[in-house]
Amino acid sequence: MNILQVKNLNAWFGDHHVIKNISLDYMTNTISAIIGPSGCGKSTFIRCLNRIHEEVPSAKATGEVIMQGKNIYDADVVSIRKNIGMVFQKPTPFPAMSILDNVLIGVRLQEKLKKARLMDIAENCLQKAALWDEVKDKLNKPGTSLSGGQQQRLCIARSLALNPPILLMDEPTSALDPIATAKIEELMDNLKKEFTVIIVTHNMQQAARIADFTSFFVLGDLIEHGPSTEIFTNPKNKKTEDYIMGKFG
Amino acid sequence: MILRKLKNYLFLCLMTLSGVAVLIPLILIITYVIKMGASSLNWQFLTHLPKPVGESGGGMFHAILGTLYLVSLGGFMAIPLGVVLGTYLSELGKGWMATFLRHAIDLFTGIPSIVIGIFAYVLVVVPLKQFSALSGGVALGIIILPVVTRTTEEILKLVSNTTREAGLALGLNRTQVIWHILIKGNRAGIFTGVVLAISRAAGETAPLLFTAFGNSYFSYGLMQPMASLPAQIYTYATSPFEEWQRQAWAGSFVLILLVLGLNLSTRFFMRQKS
Ligand SMILES: Nc1ncnc2c1ncn2[C@@H]1O[C@H](COP(=O)(O)OP(=O)(O)OP(=O)(O)O)[C@@H](O)[C@H]1O
Ligand SMILES: [Mg+2]
Numbered sequence: 297m298n299i300l301q302v303k304n305l306n307a308w309f310g311d312h313h314v315i316k317n318i319s320l321d322y323m324t325n326t327i328s329a330i331i332g333p334s335g336c337g338k339s340t341f342i343r344c345l346n347r348i349h350e351e352v353p354s355a356k357a358t359g360e361v362i363m364q365g366k367n368i369y370d371a372d373v374v375s376i377r378k379n380i381g382m383v384f385q386k387p388t389p390f391p392a393m394s395i396l397d398n399v400l401i402g403v404r405l406q407e408k409l410k411k412a413r414l415m416d417i418a419e420n421c422l423q424k425a426a427l428w429d430e431v432k433d434k435l436n437k438p439g440t441s442l443s444g445g446q447q448q449r450l451c452i453a454r455s456l457a458l459n460p461p462i463l464l465m466d467e468p469t470s471a472l473d474p475i476a477t478a479k480i481e482e483l484m485d486n487l488k489k490e491f492t493v494i495i496v497t498h499n500m501q502q503a504a505r506i507a508d509f510t511s512f513f514v515l516g517d518l519i520e521h522g523p524s525t526e527i528f529t530n531p532k533n534k535k536t537e538d539y540i541m542g543k544f545g
Numbered sequence: 546m547i548l549r550k551l552k553n554y555l556f557l558c559l560m561t562l563s564g565v566a567v568l569i570p571l572i573l574i575i576t577y578v579i580k581m582g583a584s585s586l587n588w589q590f591l592t593h594l595p596k597p598v599g600e601s602g603g604g605m606f607h608a609i610l611g612t613l614y615l616v617s618l619g620g621f622m623a624i625p626l627g628v629v630l631g632t633y634l635s636e637l638g639k640g641w642m643a644t645f646l647r648h649a650i651d652l653f654t655g656i657p658s659i660v661i662g663i664f665a666y667v668l669v670v671v672p673l674k675q676f677s678a679l680s681g682g683v684a685l686g687i688i689i690l691p692v693v694t695r696t697t698e699e700i701l702k703l704v705s706n707t708t709r710e711a712g713l714a715l716g717l718n719r720t721q722v723i724w725h726i727l728i729k730g731n732r733a734g735i736f737t738g739v740v741l742a743i744s745r746a747a748g749e750t751a752p753l754l755f756t757a758f759g760n761s762y763f764s765y766g767l768m769q770p771m772a773s774l775p776a777q778i779y780t781y782a783t784s785p786f787e788e789w790q791r792q793a794w795a796g797s798f799v800l801i802l803l804v805l806g807l808n809l810s811t812r813f814f815m816r817q818k819s
Contacts, residue, residue: 348710378716388711391704391730401725402715451711458716 299324299492300345300462305359307340307349314340315357316516322462322509327484327493329503329524332513333539338496341513342464345494346380347373363462378406381455385467387447389439396435398450402458417457424490425453426483445476449483456491463487465495469502481506500540504528512536575801582798585791591799595761598786605796607763608777611678612803614765615757615773616747618682623689624739628728630690631697631735636723638698653691661687662752670756678771681757688749689742696738700731733815740811744804750775774800 300322307315314337322328330338343349344357347368360367368376389398399418403409409417418435422428427449431442439450448468455463469477484506487493497503503510504524511521512533520527520536531537589604596603630650634643653661665684670676704727712722728735750773753759758770759780774796782793 346714348714351710351713374716374718376716377714382711382714384707384711384714386705386707388705388707390708390712390726392733393726393730402717405717405721405725454715 297324298322299364300494301360301362302345303360303362305341305344305357305361307337307344307357308355309340309352310354314516315344317359318516318518320511320518320521322492322494324461324492325488325490326508327488327495327506328509328511329507330494330496330511330513331498331500331503331539332519334498335515336513337516338513339466342382342466342494342496345462345464346377346382348377348382378402378458379460379462381458381460381463383448383451383455383463383465383468385470387444387451387471389442389447389450391440393439394436395431395439395442395450398439399453399457402454406458418453421453421456422450424456424483424487425449426479427453443476445472445479448472448476448480452480452483456487460491462492462494465493467496467498470498477502500528512539514539578794578797578801581791581794582796585795586798590792590795594763598789601788603792605772605774605777605792605799607760608772608774608796609799609803610763611757611760611772612747612774612800615678615681615685615753615771616743618678618767619685619687619689619746620739620743622682623686623742624693627690627693627739627742628697628735631694632701632723632728634694634698635701636719636727650691650694653687654695657751658688658749659751659754662755665752666755673768675768676756676758676770677766677768678757679767681753681771681773684752684756685746685749688746688752689739692742692745693735693738696741697735700734700738701727704731736811736815740807744807747804747807748775748800750779754779774803 298321302318302320302322305315305318306313318341330341332338340349345361345368347357349355349357350373357369360369362368363376363379368380390401393401396418397404399421400414403414403417419428419432422431427446430446431437431450439447442450448471452463452468469480472480481502484493484495495503495507507524509522510524510527512519512527512531512535514535520531520533522532526532527536528540531540589602591604591609592606593602593604594607595605630646634647634650637643638647656664662684665680665687669680669683673680708726709722712726713719717725753773753776757773757776759776760770760772763772778793778796778800781789781796784790
């Protein structure tokens with residue numbers, strides 16, 4: 297089943313046409329990767345999927361992104377973002393905020409819940425982000441006191457707290473060491489059971505390891521999209537093949 | 546290699562020297578004030594009103610309360626406004642309005658405090674036809690406002706854009722991001738600016754001379770003239786009576802203690818929090 301359909305998506309920064317008429321479908325409970333050379337518009341593309349793109353002055357987007365039958369560009373932007381979580385390249389724990397408050401801030405500002413219920417949510421999300429055991433004794437310590445990899449998992453937990461069907465990740469492991477990266481890849485495989493994940497990555501092994509589907513972008517064009525096994529072993533497009541072989545990019 | 550080490554060493558010496566050069570006058574002033582002030586400081590000084598010339602004893606109780614009152618009044622008016630303006634400049638500040646405001650704030654930072662006193666005089670004293678605590682509070686508020694605004698703006702500008710986007714991506718609206726993430730997250734830094742501004746305002750004499758004016762008694766009335774430590778010190782220090790001059794030293798000592806105490810306690814408080 298398709299959870300997200302992108303139709304004729306275009307995006308600009310001022311006059312600079314960055315995303316060129318891209319159409320793509322995403323299936324429920326899959327991980328899809330986006331790869332491509334630097335500056336080809338991967339970040340811009342996924343930032344269009346939760347409408348963060350339009351927060352940049354001069355940025356513009358046209359086209360449709362249909363989530364569960366509804367175009368997100370016709371809907372209320374705040375409710376869209378509650379349903380589509382995002383994890384950024386650099387970990388972004390909120391300053392001077394405890395680990396617990398970091399996880400719960402989205403939920404707390406959305407609805408009034410009992411303390412016990414909030415604690416349940418926090419524990420649950422931190423479990424899913426594979427962080428619970430490491431922080432359960434110091435939930436009141438500031439989020440910034442964690443290591444980079446822990447901070448990134450905290451950000452994942454924070455996005456999960458609103459229980460969004462879709463989770464967007466923009467190079468979530470590029471600032472992390474191999475061990476922290478492996479941890480996050482491992483937890484993503486579990487997330488897939490409940491969520492649909494779209495991830496931008498520079499690391500082709502990572503895409504091949506964790507993604508069910510992979511899209512290859514060059515200069516704002518979608519060159520090829522398909523099951524990862526096919527993209528990485530039997531690409532149809534010469535450019536894809538060259539990129540995967542490391543011939544350009 | 547040797548040259549590099551030598552340069553390094555020279556530079557270190559230079560920095561230490563300039564540090565000492567800054568510290569020496571500071572320490573001299575403080576020890577001198579303590580020496581002169583502590584001897585005249587007693588319980589009566591802190592709790593009694595002034596006595597008429599010629600009688601010994603009496604104190605600056607009213608001026609100590611007055612300073613606290615005036616600074617709080619100025620703070621209540623200026624701190625919230627300063628935080629709001631600083632946030633506006635950092636988060637939304639584009640276009641001619643913001644540019645204008647930014648320049649106006651810069652200008653206010655540079656205005657001599659006596660001019661601010663005249664400004665408050667024209668603004669409040671003249672229309673109300675009397676010296677008042679209110680006008681003094683306004684004058685101190687005008688001193689506090691630009692410092693708080695500037696600090697808030699600078700501190701919020703240091704927050705990376707990704708942090709704001711991370712908040713928006715959680716489905717928070719702009720106001721929630723500003724309040725819960727930016728302002729609360731940087732409260733320590735903003736608070737430092739507030740303390741700085743208040744310390745400066747607490748020591749100002751000039752703007753109070755023709756606003757709060759001065760008073761030999763303490764009154765809670767907003768519309769009454771009010772004494773303040775700096776003004777009282779000024780009057781006493783320039784008087785020919787030795788007893789008053791001694792009390793001026795004691796007053797300076799108390800003023801330094803107040804400002805220092807404020808600084809240290811906020812530092813302590815902030816460290817406890819983080
Ligand atoms: N804030 C911005 N303002 C103007 N142009 C931008 C902005 N952000 C990105 N661009 C431009 O848009 C194009 C696509 O950028 P984008 O960040 O989406 O690339 P990317 O594929 O994510 O690259 P990378 O792999 O380096 O992260 C680039 O040409 C870039 O210069
Ligand atoms: Mg990018």
